[in-house]
Amino acid sequence: MYGAQSKRDLALEFQSQIPILRPSIHARRANLTVKFQDLYGFTVEGNVDDVNVLNEVREKVRKQGRVWWALEANKGANWYLEPSISEGIALKSSLKFSTLANAITLKRLIRNGIPPLLRPKVWFSLSGAAKKKSTVPESYYNDLTKAVEGKVTPATRQIDHDLPRTFPGHPWLDTPEGHAALRRVLVGYSFRDSDVGYCQGLNYVAALLLLVMKTEEDAFWMLAVLLENVLVNDCYTNNLSGCHVEQRVFKDLLAKKCPRIATHLEALDFDVSLVATEWFLCLFSKSLPSETALRVWDVLFYEGAKVLFHVALAFFKMKEDELLLTHHVGDVINILQKTTHHLFDPDDLLTVAFDKIGSMTTNTISKQRKKQEPAVMAELDQRLRRLNSLKLDDK
Amino acid sequence: MARPGNKIIQAKMVLLGDMGTGKTSLVLRFVKGQFLDHQEPTIGAAFFTQILSLTEATVKFDIWDTAGQERYHSLAPMYYRGAAAAVVVYDISKMDTFTRAKKWVEELQRQGNSNLVMALVANKCDLEPKREVETEEGEQFAQENGMFYIETSAKTAENINELFYEIAKRLAKAFPSKPTGMNLNNEVRDRRKLSCCLG
Numbered sequence: 001m002y003g004a005q006s007k008r009d010l011a012l013e014f015q016s017q018i019p020i021l022r023p024s025i026h027a028r029r030a031n032l033t034v035k036f037q038d039l040y041g042f043t044v045e046g047n048v049d050d051v052n053v054l055n056e057v058r059e060k061v062r063k064q065g066r067v068w069w070a071l072e073a074n075k076g077a078n079w080y081l082e083p084s085i086s087e088g089i090a091l092k093s094s095l096k097f098s099t100l101a102n103a104i105t106l107k108r109l110i111r112n113g114i115p116p117l118l119r120p121k122v123w124f125s126l127s128g129a130a131k132k133k134s135t136v137p138e139s140y141y142n143d144l145t146k147a148v149e150g151k152v153t154p155a156t157r158q159i160d161h162d163l164p165r166t167f168p169g170h171p172w173l174d175t176p177e178g179h180a181a182l183r184r185v186l187v188g189y190s191f192r193d194s195d196v197g198y199c200q201g202l203n204y205v206a207a208l209l210l211l212v213m214k215t216e217e218d219a220f221w222m223l224a225v226l227l228e229n230v231l232v233n234d235c236y237t238n239n240l241s242g243c244h245v246e247q248r249v250f251k252d253l254l255a256k257k258c259p260r261i262a263t264h265l266e267a268l269d270f271d272v273s274l275v276a277t278e279w280f281l282c283l284f285s286k287s288l289p290s291e292t293a294l295r296v297w298d299v300l301f302y303e304g305a306k307v308l309f310h311v312a313l314a315f316f317k318m319k320e321d322e323l324l325l326t327h328h329v330g331d332v333i334n335i336l337q338k339t340t341h342h343l344f345d346p347d348d349l350l351t352v353a354f355d356k357i358g359s360m361t362t363n364t365i366s367k368q369r370k371k372q373e374p375a376v377m378a379e380l381d382q383r384l385r386r387l388n389s390l391k392l393d394d395k
Numbered sequence: 396m397a398r399p400g401n402k403i404i405q406a407k408m409v410l411l412g413d414m415g416t417g418k419t420s421l422v423l424r425f426v427k428g429q430f431l432d433h434q435e436p437t438i439g440a441a442f443f444t445q446i447l448s449l450t451e452a453t454v455k456f457d458i459w460d461t462a463g464q465e466r467y468h469s470l471a472p473m474y475y476r477g478a479a480a481a482v483v484v485y486d487i488s489k490m491d492t493f494t495r496a497k498k499w500v501e502e503l504q505r506q507g508n509s510n511l512v513m514a515l516v517a518n519k520c521d522l523e524p525k526r527e528v529e530t531e532e533g534e535q536f537a538q539e540n541g542m543f544y545i546e547t548s549a550k551t552a553e554n555i556n557e558l559f560y561e562i563a564k565r566l567a568k569a570f571p572s573k574p575t576g577m578n579l580n581n582e583v584r585d586r587r588k589l590s591c592c593l594g
Contacts, residue, residue: 158414158464161414161415162436164433165433165434165435165436166435166436167435168431168433168435199464199466200414200436200438200462200464200467201438203436204438236466237466238466239466239468239469240466240467240469240470241469244469269477271473273470273473274439274440274442274459274473274474275439275442277438277439277440277470278438278439278440281438281439282438286435286438329442329457330442330444330457333442380469383469383472386505387502
């Protein structure tokens, strides 16, 4: 987390300022901090307004659930799981009108949110995880976890180190049972793809997947499909080259979609990757409230990795005026951090991310990635050579 | 607190070192006076600010606390570029973290900033029974590389203020005196940044 100023400390600061500032009753109420658990068991600290927003969100989630149930009643259970619909967007031209209509309905539905109860099923099918799992024997995951039990590798040592440090204090994740499940998923994956092994950041992603998916095995397959199909290649492998590419693409997109901010930040000598790297590697699991992060993931698993750009750009778009007034790097970071941590209403974010940022096709983004790849590779290569020359000097 | 008429130094500081050596814990101890047994791993980097007032100057730190895992190494230049101070951290109970610390120092020296204030921090000195890196080894390496050496424990708070105080002192010496601009004064008025950690 960048600038990990805990909310509790902020609250203490606010409280200590009250006698000096003598705020209005309204401000006093807004500064009163309460602690509560969100839908996924994370402890959230916020003011009274935040609590109200979260209650509204709960109500919206219930309403959205009714929309999904009504569609099931109307179109039949699992209507959205037919391959022609779930893959409909890509196959548009060859489809019947009703299928196309269903695909459009589904896209809109998903942007409005998948009810938590349906998330495991919908994610598993629409992301391609189900298909991936179906290509290997039924016992794959059990065999894998049994085969790697007791093995010690650099990856397993790092995983063990990070287990108690992954969302510490969470009522399930931070228990022996939670640690064991997270360990099996991460260790299993480190053996499935030794190029990735274990990359810090995946601990948060896998932990959140475990909370959403019904079974540990499904969480494992979601992690696999995410790394192997949804995200750009090599995001988490040895020098994070995929992540470097995404950062360059993001900078270009910011210049295009939010040119005033991009110019202002450049003048401050502020490189957006300083903060955006964590967003892209943890898929916002460390920066957004849980339901908001999962709403982003709803769309991510259906529409692909371009969603990450939409969301990251939205943070800047939402705070454009404030950001343009900053004079210092620290202020930029504080604004972004405060914004992300307080996005309790997912719709506030997603409306900006999709309606205000405008469309970006996966195709355009792929082209931009291709354009950036050579520069990233050259830079990483040059760096490696410089580091190697350091070693030669040692001898 | 900032003393009126004092010179103000805005200094970028970066923390480097292997994963789990306690970089974030050192900073949190310095900035907030707190310590968590299970500190979440940092991804990319975390940013903090803190102000230290000396008799000769007020130092405003912009602190970049970086991710320690080896593969995050490729991101590090973005964070140490333009830094006035670098804190290289290792864990006294793990020899391989000392090896990694040496590599960081070599890399920093290649950056060619001869004014860079560098500290070699032997952290977790509360783990004395498990010590793998002797004090002399650390001291000698630091001396050979023009850095200052200090043993700390973020857990017990031992030498944490001393570490940052020493860095501030060296920065004050390295930075020529210059008049304070409007911009800096404006920022000094920002109450939140004035929580001083000394004492």
